[in-house]
Amino acid sequence: MKLIICENYDAVMEQAAQITIDIIKNKPDCILGLPTGSTPIGLYNNLVKEYEAGKLDFSQVKSFNLDEYYPIDPENDQSYRYFMNKHLFNRINIDINNTRVPNGNCEDPNQECAEYEKAIDLAGGIDLQILGIGNNGHIGFNEPDKNLQAYTHMTKLTENTIEANSRFFEKSDDVPRKALTMGMASIMKAEKILMLITGKAKHNALMTLLSDNITTDVPASLLKLHTDVTIICDKASYEE
Ligand code: GLP
16 A cells, blocks of 8 residues: 655645546546545545636546435435535536436335446446545445445444534434445455545554554455555644
8 A cells, every 4th residue: 555644634635636637637537436524525626626727627527426324315415415516516517417426315225236336337447436534444334343245235334433423413313324335345346546534533543554454343454455555644644
């Protein structure tokens, strides 16, 4: 795994944007795997800036988001679909039909997950998978557990994640208890992985990532089995 340590959050987001921009320029019809959370907002802002400057074209880009709460209406302002439209898709020239987020409103989650996984493969696979990380080392909504699942599936959120994500809701009771998420193999199928880590709260997760240990207790540690992972972190997450 390649590690880039930056001075602060903004510098991480600049590096991440540069890598993403290069990939889109080299392959205008590339497929991006995208995360939500507070971390990637700076990256999305930088991509929008580049687009507004007339230097980046998303017209042929396709995207698959990592996860979505379940159940949740895509119109709900806490849904990941809403988040993506607001922070990225509505601000660039991507064809909204080329953007996929698991449907948190589907009637049959198993069918939705199976179709989602198939759609990734049919599209030709993800060229660049961008990831954030939970304080407990989760990626997407693959939470620490004895067993992790390979492909897109429905999962329960841990108390730790419900607590961490409750900052976006009025109260923690409002956080959906389940989610649809790409699995570990769905993520590892990507050609290239870019992991963004910022802030003190992610220190332990980052240290496990940098250690020699692979454990389902820190799902992100499985990324060590992938041959093209770049971690970009800030000093706050790296230093004790
Ligand atoms: C959520 C998402 C993850 C994300 C994590 C960290 O649980 N499912 O994909 O990486 O939050 O979010 P933040 O960047 O806000 O710390």
